[in-house]
Amino acid sequence: MPRGSLDNHLFRRGSQPPLPWSTRVSVAVDVARGLAFLHSRDVIFRDLKSTNVLLGLDHRAKLSDFGLARAGLTGGKSHVCTRVGGFISRCERGSGLPIVSPDAGFLVKLVGYCSDSDSNKLLVYEYMPRGSLENHLFRRGSQPPLPWSTRVAVAVDVARGLAFLHSRDVIFRDLKSSNVLLGPDHRAKLSDLGLARAGPTGGKSHVSTRVVGTRGYAAPEYVATGHLSAKSDVYGFGVVLLELMTGRRALDEARGVASELLVDWAMPMLQGERRKVIRVMDTRLGGQYPKRQAQDMAALALRCLQNDPKTRPSMADDVLPSLELLLQPTTAKSSSSSSTMTSSRSPAASEAPVHRGHRRHKA
Known part of the structure; x- marks a missing residue:
């Protein structure tokens, strides 16, 4: 649009x-x-x-974004009782998107569709009872904050979903916390592929397309030139990692113009000494997380947020294996006794990426 x-x-x-x-x-x-x-x-x-x-x-x-849409009243009832969950998405024409099977378990499953004319079409997807990651991270209420172990598991699930799409030459193009839905066991799936696009072919490094997506998550080269690649998704994933770590939104105008973007706010504090990562961590975690895991995730986020897309890691070959190591029960224990355990899988642990033009600002 x-x-x-x-x-x-x-x-x-x-x-x-x-x-x-x-x-x-x-x-x-x-x-x-x-x-x-x-x-x-x-x-x-x-x-x-x-x-x-x-x-x-x-x-x-x-109308767009049917993420909270719900089947209405039946049997003469005046209302329905519901939780945030199931989602219906508008179908976008002309994207050249190949058919993607949801059977791998990384995407919200297609249940059916509704079509009464060429102009009115709806896709109906499975019900995800715990709603979106966005709700759990940013909606302050009676529900407890997501524990660190769940945040790591969500990051792994999202990485698996992106790696699955990229293996089929599909670029998600709109990764954000509101498009990550959680099942009853907090397993995460990607939703709303309305902006997904077929990736480059014939040895090309990118496809040129109209800039769409969500401010705060979109890669800088895509915003500036319209050049889209799988590495654009990697940048968005880096932003989601920051949201999981900090409990802060990708875009928050209350932080002031200079640091309204989460990347601008967090980057100065993440570059440099790894032990200072604690300054950006979500205070609602109460310090209940392995410090080395937080440092490793921060280093991975920095690599995903490189200005040059060529230097960002691959989802399948680099990002996903690095995150899966964090799920191993021995990670926290072994990391406390070794200061070099991540050197082979996370080069950014000793090499801070270049991210130009940032200054530290208070939120």
Whole structure:
């Protein structure tokens, strides 16, 4: 959707002119039509907000991100009782995306679809009862914070999902914590492949495409040039690793302009002495994590966040094996007695990546 979200047009002050009144009325009508269509199929959207209203070239509006959608009322009931979970995704045409089987267990399974015309299509995916990783990391409430061991397991599952997609020459293109859904055992799966794109072929290093995705997660070279590769996903994965470590959002304007991006805030504190990683760790963990594991994850995140995509590690050959080592029960014990155990699998432990133009700022 080339004109982006309604949120951008209403609230981002910049060079673009404000939406005229007639366009605002037209957008409201389009949104009402979308909701009426869903309700006629007994579907409750459940997450209507301006960021989920996307505009086309002619400013026609469509609903997006059905991550919290839910089947509606049956049997004359007035309401349904539910938890955050199952998700329905809009299908994007013309992406050239090959068919990807979800049977490997790394992607949310496709249950079925709904189609009554060329313009109205819905995909229905499995119910993930624990909702999104985003909810667990950032929604403060009665639920306890995710323990460190679960965060490491989630990182491994996400890495497996990306490695699976990359092995089939598919670039996810929109990795973020809200697109990581958790099952009853906290096993993580990737969801919402609406922006996924077939990768480069014929020996090419990238594909050129219109820039889409989510600010804070998108790789800098992709934002600047539209050049997309599997290493763009690796950068986004590095941001998710930072979120798992810090419990902070990828984008938070409350941190101030200079450090509203989590990468800008965390990078100065992660580069340099490994023992200082504790400064960025999520305080809700209460210090209950192996310090060496946190240092290893921070070193891996730094490598994923390299400015030059060529120097970022491969998901299957490097990132995933490094994370799987953290799952081994002997890791914490052996790491306390050896200061060099990660030297063979994590070169970044002794070689800090170059990340230009950052200064340390307080959150």
